[in-house]
Amino acid sequence: MNPLETLRFAVGGLAANKVRSALTMLGVLIGVAAVIILLAVGNGSSQSVKDSIEKLGTNALTVSSGTGFGGGGAGGGQSSSAATTVKPLTVDDARALADPSSAPHIESVAPEVTSSSQTALYDGASHDVSQVVGTYPAYFKTSNSKVGKGDYFSADDVLNSRKVAVIGSTTATDLFGTANPVGKKIVLGGTPFTVVGVLEAKGGTGFQDPDDVVVAPLPTVQNAFTGFGSVSQILVEATSAGATTQAQNEITTVLMGTHGIKDANALDFRISSQQSLLSTQSDTNKTFTVLLGAVAAISLLVGGIGITNIMLVTVTERTREIGIRKAIGAPRGVILGQFLAESTLLSLIGGGLGVVAGLIGSRFTIVGIKPVIIPESVWGAFAIAVAIGLFFGGYPANRAAALRPIEALRHE
């Protein structure tokens, strides 16, 4: 018996019960396709989060007030910290950081105050802006915010506390609809602002819509909403993505000076980079992807058990045929090979079609996520499916081969 003949017998065996074979293959198909698609969805979502974080700028650093490293920030419970008082960040801190002699790796600095939930009015239309940011023009570059229409406000606007604003795309659509907002006057929390520009849509999967924002000069916002005093955070842009570590060290040194801190372990501010945010996000996504993969792997396993089940039925059904074959001299190995070939063929065809279905299915956007196929998952799922066919077909095939011819022939 050469392998080709064994294969021909196997195809004949499968063709004898077309519906049954097709349904068994469907089980494997769904399993393989599920593994490929779900892993692609998980991968796609982590890619999109990564992209949206990168949009914020990879060489940006955020300095915020608070103690400890990544710990509990501002608030009451600072008992473990050596810092007795927390000095808030001020515009002077920002000015100190902007000094190129003491911090050569810092490109630009933008102090930032934020005020949330101000109501914007325009010509009868009303919109609750989720975030009002008061800052310097450097903010736009540092936070990777680009103006689509109109222009940024200038340093001159900041110095003169002009009531001008750059608004986010969501805010623009909600207030103006399709009309061009540039040059129009809006009333924000009782203060009139002239819109000078509209930011490009950033989009994002975050909790907060990054496009629902109004950006205005720092003193204007302080004057109108937050009052003059501390700033909520300082955005710092490093000269390059590779210089973020040096920039971080320089910020620490400068701010320890301005805040009069001697102990490097008792800082009253925190520096976070997009990099750290990125790694946190990718960890979360990895968990998500593994979870999806596990669910898909279970369906693949169920498909494999389907093969065992069907092969057991086939062996029982064909007991007599096995008896005949043994009576005319089929050795044990040939019977074993024939049934193993059948089950492997089931998983091979099912797995192959599953790969095709998975590749096609991954071309569609699923729950807002564009799936990105992981090539290893395609090979892996296919190989596992074939291995499952061999493994799960082994038991029924062994049972068939071990049948005694006399009993098999008597079987009705």
Place this chain on the structure above:
Amino acid sequence: MRPGLRQRLTGGGKPGGHRATGGTARAEEQEEIPGTDDGPWGRPPVIEVRSLLKTYGHGDAAVRALGGAPDPVTGVSPGVDLLVEQGDMVAVMGSSGSGKSTLMNILGCLDVPTEGRYLLDGIDVGGLDEHQLSLVRNRKIGFVFQSFNLVPRTPALAQVELPLAYAGVKSAERRRRALAALELVGLADRVGHRPNELSGGQQQRVAVARALVTAPAMLLADEPTGNLDSHSTEEVLAVVDRLNASGRTVVLITHEDEVARHAKRVITLVDGQVVRDVRQAPADGPPPALRDPAGFLSAAPHALTRGGAV
């Protein structure tokens, strides 16, 4: 495998003197290795059975299927002794439960005896493992069953090629021999038909072709005509007669006198023991139906019962 066994297994059938008409067997004759079989005592018998016993179950619950009741004094069963010569055509008769099916299963190496020795074509079958037994079944025995037992969904030609495929014969040679075998049973025009497209008689003839295609030492037929009408019975028996005339050893298991009439020798089993052994024609030479066709036809079906017991 023991030395010599492989040679014997691959040596094919042991041709008798009048084998010339056996078309499918010619290739086998050429392959035969001289000297392996002709020992100092001449050719071995095809079947040599010594004190064969077969029981099912153990202890008090044991059922004696073959070998007869134990001797009341010694407690030993006499067992079955049987010797079948090359070229003979033997009918084993007996009522239901007489042990003829058990004997057939043991002779066909489908079952193993509880006790006793069985030499098939000079090979002691008792000492063989499973793989060797499958080789023996493939090369030495051709089975014909009552219920045809063709492989479902398989055309006649592939059906007949199957034993050769298991024997590892090359595709072209296999096809040639299978076609010759089908021609021999008169089904050359039905090679592409599946079992469900053939009549009972045709199916049984395909089974006969499959049984003889490997040129086995013997053809073992278990009630070959049990499921057939009288016309198909005649067709199948005519094929078997021709095969025997060409030198093939045939063992028929039957309970029909009409079938046993065709045999050269009739063995009757009762309760697992041979009670009668009647020779109707010499082992060498054509079977009764071909020896005197006119006389055979005119004889009454129950003529057999007049034969005396040995």
